[in-house]
Amino acid sequence: MRRVLFILLPLVFLLLTGLWRRVAATSAQAYKDYLFQYDLYRQYNADFKVARTEYFKFQSLLSQNAALEKAKTVLGQRDELLRAYLLLLNEKLNEDPGLSTVEKQLYQRLITSEITFLQNHILLIPSIGSLDDAESVSGQLTTHYAILYASMRQTMVALSLGQLAMSAKQYEQILTGATNLIRTNRSGFAAQKQAVLDRWLLSVTDKKSLYQQKIDTITKANSLIKGSSPEEVDSLYAKVRKDLAEAKQYLGEGMSYMQELVNAARYQD
Amino acid sequence: MLPAIRTNMDNESSFIPTPPTPYEPPKNLEWPAATPSPSQPRTPVWAIAATVVLVGTLAIIFVVASQRKPAPIVTEVASPTPTPSPTPVRTPSILATQSAFLNLQASVSSLSALLDAADQDSTLTPPVVDLKLDLGKQ
Numbered sequence: 001m002r003r004v005l006f007i008l009l010p011l012v013f014l015l016l017t018g019l020w021r022r023v024a025a026t027s028a029q030a031y032k033d034y035l036f037q038y039d040l041y042r043q044y045n046a047d048f049k050v051a052r053t054e055y056f057k058f059q060s061l062l063s064q065n066a067a068l069e070k071a072k073t074v075l076g077q078r079d080e081l082l083r084a085y086l087l088l089l090n091e092k093l094n095e096d097p098g099l100s101t102v103e104k105q106l107y108q109r110l111i112t113s114e115i116t117f118l119q120n121h122i123l124l125i126p127s128i129g130s131l132d133d134a135e136s137v138s139g140q141l142t143t144h145y146a147i148l149y150a151s152m153r154q155t156m157v158a159l160s161l162g163q164l165a166m167s168a169k170q171y172e173q174i175l176t177g178a179t180n181l182i183r184t185n186r187s188g189f190a191a192q193k194q195a196v197l198d199r200w201l202l203s204v205t206d207k208k209s210l211y212q213q214k215i216d217t218i219t220k221a222n223s224l225i226k227g228s229s230p231e232e233v234d235s236l237y238a239k240v241r242k243d244l245a246e247a248k249q250y251l252g253e254g255m256s257y258m259q260e261l262v263n264a265a266r267y268q269d
Numbered sequence: 270m271l272p273a274i275r276t277n278m279d280n281e282s283s284f285i286p287t288p289p290t291p292y293e294p295p296k297n298l299e300w301p302a303a304t305p306s307p308s309q310p311r312t313p314v315w316a317i318a319a320t321v322v323l324v325g326t327l328a329i330i331f332v333v334a335s336q337r338k339p340a341p342i343v344t345e346v347a348s349p350t351p352t353p354s355p356t357p358v359r360t361p362s363i364l365a366t367q368s369a370f371l372n373l374q375a376s377v378s379s380l381s382a383l384l385d386a387a388d389q390d391s392t393l394t395p396p397v398v399d400l401k402l403d404l405g406k407q
Contacts, residue, residue: 031392038396045399052404071402078398085396092393131404142400152395159393170380177373181364188363252384258377265370268360 027091037084041077048074064131071134072125078141079122082148086111089155098162107158110151117144149230153237157222160244161215167251168211174258175204182265193269200261207254214247
């Protein structure tokens with residue numbers, strides 16, 4: 001009886017507290033947490049701006065202390081917000097079915113490095129004693145932000161590559177299936193019809209090759225998304241996004257050729 | 270004066286043509302002298318101008334009236350449409366009913382729809398944060 005209670009009680013505890021649900025952090029939960037942190041940041045930032053305005057207006061010790069407290073709060077919340085966003089990206093990477101384990105680990109290493117920086121940065125905040133200290137601590141994140149932002153953008157590109165990889169896998173399966181089907185039933189078509197089907201198959205294969213070349217270009221360009229400012233990072237990111245759209249377009253065109261092949265193969269003539 | 274001609278009914282042996290009398294123009298044939306016409310009163314200028322104005326006005330009224338006439342009703346003549354040619358009947362191939370072909374068709378439609386969808390997840394947009402505190406600026 002004691003043994004049964006010893007086993008059942010923790011289970012009942014887990015069921016009541018819902019702790020078992022928190023063990024597996026999904027991207028949906030990470031997204032909710034990110035939104036919550038974002039709302040807090042906006043609120044604290046607005047409070048800080050009001051306190052700063054009052055300090056500039058009154059230049060009193062009271063307003064200065066209030067501005068300092070609000071600055072410390074907003075600095076801490078800013079780090080929490082960025083950390084929540086990086087955790088969201090991490091969960092998305094975990095759930096992405098298109099990326100290989102090696103690729104996931106590469107980007108997760110980037111994320112872990114940035115989370116470590118933020119955790120170390122947030123430890124500096126309690127030691128802020130003056131407005132100059134607040135400026136100095138804030139400046140450390142400002143200096144590092146371009147690197148952090150580049151890591152974010154690289155991870156976003158990786159997630160897009162993962163989605164495209166899934167589509168490309170389906171594309172390959174469809175192409176293989178169509179090729180086998182046409183080859184098996186070739187004798188049932190006239191010579192002219194066979195030539196038409198072969199041309200469509202060739203067109204579909206060509207589009208796959210173009211897609212793969214584009215993916216190789218994107219992978220190389222993604223590793224070079226860096227800059228001294230977020231704006232510079234964004235301009236490189238925009239070019240990579242354009243390449244991603246082109247790669248997707250190749251797959252789309254290939255599928256339209258496949259549809260033509262299906263329409264042609266449906267009839268004898 | 271023409272010579273007398275006797276007909277066969279009269280007497281054939283007594284036909285003797287007589288020479289025509291030479292023409293003598295009448296004497297003292299002169300055109301009568303032109304007698305001057307009696308002096309007629311001249312038409313006044315105002316009458317001529319009034320006539321011209323009247324004729325011109327009537328002409329303008331006629332032109333305007335003719336332009337104001339309603340456009341003639343155009344009756345549409347229905348032209349006979351050609352009989353459309355019948356859709357050619359195409360023979361389905363041996364593949365058309367195979368399950369592998371139908372699965373292929375479904376897969377193509379599915380992937381095409383997926384590729385048409387939006388590519389970027391909107392939840393992944395990075396947060397916008399203020400990097401500078403600007404505590405020294407007023």
